[in-house]
Amino acid sequence: MPGDCVFCKIADGEVSAEIVYEDDDILAFKDISPVAPVHLLIIPRKHIPTLLDLNESDAELVGRLHLVAADLARAFNIDHSGFRVVFNCGPDAGQEVYHLHLHLLGGKPMTALIAEES
Ligand code: AMP
Ligand code: ZN
Numbered sequence: 001m002p003g004d005c006v007f008c009k010i011a012d013g014e015v016s017a018e019i020v021y022e023d024d025d026i027l028a029f030k031d032i033s034p035v036a037p038v039h040l041l042i043i044p045r046k047h048i049p050t051l052l053d054l055n056e057s058d059a060e061l062v063g064r065l066h067l068v069a070a071d072l073a074r075a076f077n078i079d080h081s082g083f084r085v086v087f088n089c090g091p092d093a094g095q096e097v098y099h100l101h102l103h104l105l106g107g108k109p110m111t112a113l114i115a116e117e118s
Contacts, residue, residue: 005097006099007097008047025044026065028040036106036107043065043099073104085102
């Protein structure tokens with residue numbers, strides 16, 4: 001893993017985060033700059049830079065990221081009100097951290113295509 005990857009450091013416990021779920025392959029924590037009342041990031045422990053770097057052997061892992069998102073939506077009581085899950089990929093999507101992460105956003109109506117403001 002790249003030594004400067006902040007999400008690898010969170011996965012290794014070198015950088016602290018408010019962790020809300022973890023297992024052998026997946027970690028979820030609160031976004032440090034939330035743009036919605038519930039804003040969680042769900043990541044693989046394995047360093048994968050973007051969606052474009054996934055291969056066939058990652059299919060189950062990517063599926064499981066979504067199952068964790070659904071479980072967390074229930075745990076954070078946004079399952080009935082609704083929520084959004086987003087992978088940003090590359091510059092025009094505003095990807096800042098090049099370690100694959102699924103945003104889970106909810107707790108307020110989101111009328112725009114993307115949640116830009118709190
Ligand atoms: P993206 O623009 O999709 O790359 O999103 C990266 C997200 O990571 C942003 O929403 C940041 O607020 C969040 N983030 C960056 N550093 C940390 C950190 N140390 N702990 C929690 N969230 C972070
Ligand atoms: Zn990483």
